[in-house]
Amino acid sequence: MAFDLASLTRRPIAARDAAALAELLNAIEAADVFGEYYSESDAAEQINAPLLDLGRGTVGVFDGDLMVGYSSAAHKPLAEGVHRVGVSGGVHPDYRRRGLGAELLAAGIASAKVLHSIHHPGLPLAVDVQNNALNDSALACYRAAAMTPLRSYSHLRHPLGAAIVDVPAPEGFVFEGYSADNDPEFLAVGNEAFLERRGGAPMPPEQWRGLLGWQAFRPGLSFLLRDAGSGAAAGMLLTFSWDADTEATRVRDAHFMRIGTRPAYRRRGVAGALISHALRSAQDDGFDRASLDVDADGLTGANGLYERAGFIVARTEVSYTLKV
Template sequence: MTVDLAHLTRRPIAPADAATLAELLNAIEAVDTFGEYYSEEDAADQINAPLLDLDRGTVGVFDGDTMVGYSSAAHRPLAEGIHRVTVSGGVHPDHRRRGLGAELLSAGIASAKALHAIHHPVLPLAVDVQNNARNAGALACYQAAGMTPVRWYSHLRHPLGAAVADVPTPDGLVLEGYCADNDADFLAVRNDAYLDRWAAIPTSEDQWRASLGWRAFRPGISFLLRDADNGTAVGMLLTFSWDADTEATGVRDAHIMTLATRRAYRKRGVAGALVRHALRSAQDEGFDRASIEVDADSPAGGHRLYERAGFTVARTEVRYTLGT
């Protein structure tokens, strides 16, 4: 542990830090506007994620017992061709312009390199960060660290209500809700569909179990489409909703976290049917709107699909990379 001249301490983040991490993330949200709010339980989900090595991959900066900045580096247990480590971080608005942002980014990059040396030393390393495209301070910090923009993501919103149009299930396909019996089919579709997406790799069982264990997961608005003839699961959609967002904004949002179609079944209306069914279900369950994040260069043509369904762009995020 070290102490700087301003008496701020630095140490790895621990599970007991969930409450102060949530307070920090909400203070950052008030200025940087990601549209994400955190409860203590949500922050605990992030801290306990299986991709995080707390001792090697995280740094918390504390003023007494209050976290005022952090960085985390999430390695990938499975990697093909390139090992991409995602670095996240932020500084409380009251502690900015003191060099903490650059220091924490440097710490995150160092953590990424250390984790890479442990898990995938023979592969090239790429260190990724992502932020609101309007956050000029963060983007300048990335550029100063030698990072370059490589990808843009749109956060889309749908107002539900009269904007929800019915769409029939494509011929030969059967709709199922999420349950324990078809859980493995959801994961299989996800991993098949992501094979040709940028920087995508298979999701491990541990990652899958952890994310579906979040309190935000909404199985009642998560669906699978199956080929009626051969039983193949061909498309899936997972929905999440965070109570902390609702408490902060008064808006109950159904966020489509994952939408995937097996490559052999694309261009058959699978994704469109899943999205519209999820929108209808979200409306029936009293949600105020729906949302999704879309890769601007998605091979599945996500923007066009969502625009046809009535989504509009709410904000854009940009990903910067150091390395390959």
């Protein structure tokens, strides 16, 4: 396809761009296969994320009314040691191999520097990106920008049915479904469990509220495991399911977005029981499969846990980083 890069319009993404962004993301999915499909409302949730600075953190590239590329930088409201800014982006398949991807990556890095100077100027900055491990052109673009591999992630799937391994709750523990009453405990357990992965900084309440405000959140398939003796919440699991994915694939997928165990309760069967309970609940609720993402290079033993539960690797994604 012939086009002139100079004729394309660049501007920050706005709320009115939800339909255009969804169309672009679905075109990218068809080429790059992330397993993610978007409705206009899904894209609107991304655009209206509470902490996204549209004016300073995003760039949309348009050919007339068609969005043909984008870049988005997301700062961390809380950071310790290093401020890690995640940059995402992509180019419509018909507009590739003309340098637009490199331009948008450079724009994302520039946005990250601006956001960093506002929110955490006293910390070192690291800019992180992530993509399908099979997307050679994107990985080459990262390397050309002097980014280096950081880690890889596995997307795992579970077929449910006979593959479910029943793991009872440890003695003295009880399952509890998500509710407004125990919502603060879900956040507290998640923050304590993920401190190592989040650079020592907890997820702030406004970001939590934004996450659980997504239409994809499934409170009926989200569970807490409580120590009945002490009353403490020991572990949590949050489930999401996107209607756009179901419509595109005809497969209802229960995605376990977050699974966490408080350090004091690790190696006591908490995570295994939560996963088993959620898998059985998804099966009973008519879902076709379950999925989750895990750090393929992690040292927590999670990969073995998921393998024993019946999950298998469906694809791999890799992340690159740039220390600025």
